[in-house]
Amino acid sequence: MRAVIPLGMAAAIVVMGLVPVRFSDGALAERAQAAIDTLQQRLLKRLLHEYQQGGAERGVRVCAEVAQVLTEQVGAEQGVHIRRVSRKYRNPKNAPDQWEESVLRQWEEQLRRGEPIEEVAYWDGSGKERTYRLMRPIRIAMPLCLECHGQHVQPSVLRLLRQKYPRDNARGYKLGDLRGAFSVRIPSPEN
């Protein structure tokens, strides 16, 4: 797959580090977005199903077992590296790397200023080593999220969370808060 991004622009993107997705190669963006859409739908569908079967406690048990598995599956199916990241992560595997951290900070700053936030794309490296990266914000979009990420998590759910994630940092959120991001990498996309 050929990237249509002009060299000059690629260099500018590397320097700036943070560029709205409209400046990046459309086909790669679409591939990354398709992977994110798929993962988002699968996670939510599974969460809702488990929640209906046995409330937040069952949700936590299943999430702890399947969130990472579903994420890897979608990545393999779509031929990309995909994960969820957060600055206040529950699972240490979801800790952001340097670029992800800088994007999350930038979004937080934009939200503080009352500005909208949007997906960003970035070219990492150069030549054959280039990696296309894209991040999409994850907000606390519905009250359901608060059952496990809110300020008042039920004691029984809290106990389970502490058991499975002794250093859990992913609580204290309110509706609308930035929770984290989907983050996609497509290495050497031209080869």
Ligand code: HEC
């Ligand atoms: C039933 C409990 C539960 C609910 C409800 C829930 N989550 Fe989570 N969430 C978890 C668990 C458990 C993990 C850790 C998964 C793992 O091990 O990767 C997690 C992880 C995450 C992560 C990855 C970053 C991290 O902290 O490790 C994001 C992002 C996230 N949740 C967002 C949401 C959003 C948005 C909602 C609402 C749509 C939501 N969650 C609802 C339990 C829940």
